[in-house]
Amino acid sequence: ETGVTQSPTHLIKTRGQQVTLRCSSQSGHNTVSWYQQALGQGPQFIFQYYREEENGRGNFPPRFSGLQFPNYSSELNVNALELDDSALYLCASSATGDSYEQYFGPGTRLTVT
Amino acid sequence: AQSVTQLDSQVPVFEEAPVELRCNYSSSVSVYLFWYVQYPNQGLQLLLKYLSGSTLVESINGFEAEFNKSQTSFHLRKPSVHISDTAEYFCAVTLTNSGNTPLVFGKGTRLSVIA
Numbered sequence: 298e299t300g301v302t303q304s305p306t307h308l309i310k311t312r313g314q315q316v317t318l319r320c321s322s323q324s325g326h327n328t329v330s331w332y333q334q335a336l337g338q339g340p341q342f343i344f345q346y347y348r349e350e351e352n353g354r355g356n357f358p359p360r361f362s363g364l365q366f367p368n369y370s371s372e373l374n375v376n377a378l379e380l381d382d383s384a385l386y387l388c389a390s391s392a393t394g395d396s397y398e399q400y401f402g403p404g405t406r407l408t409v410t
Numbered sequence: 411a412q413s414v415t416q417l418d419s420q421v422p423v424f425e426e427a428p429v430e431l432r433c434n435y436s437s438s439v440s441v442y443l444f445w446y447v448q449y450p451n452q453g454l455q456l457l458l459k460y461l462s463g464s465t466l467v468e469s470i471n472g473f474e475a476e477f478n479k480s481q482t483s484f485h486l487r488k489p490s491v492h493i494s495d496t497a498e499y500f501c502a503v504t505l506t507n508s509g510n511t512p513l514v515f516g517k518g519t520r521l522s523v524i525a
Contacts, residue, residue: 339515401453
């Protein structure tokens, strides 16, 4: 059974640029959630995708957007990057019926300069 | 809205000593409770969870946590820690009334085990 994978591992961008982060969910999981973990903080919920539709959103501006594909993999897009967007971005997948347990990927470390 | 408070940001402890990491939550509705562990430069791993039943839950590596509804707490304990337990520990909650609800995390407690 393949776990949750994320790419890239690390990324450095300049303020104002756009970035796309990718996540492959665990086999059999149809729900993907994205979290932002700033340095020294707990993860904060960005949004969740279920069957290719956004299924809930945290307190993040519209420049944070996402997609989920038919194979349940997902992308997180961030436009007009700001310095405060520097963080570890975590993807978690879960299965309907067992959705209380979320399985996390290793994360993508984004640095905005 | 739910919130989670982890009362200690850092906990240093000597190897083979007991440890308790404290977690309190606030919610107007029922929640499920989780502890996740994050090793350096890694993602989160589920350590243990409370969904229902016995209020004392255990992990395979010797940690346990007890759900106390009256005190709205879910403290994590281990009777004897190892160097390998050095990591960041996060307490989290999610709503019980619907599936696929997001996790709300505390700010984390950094456990440092000293040889």
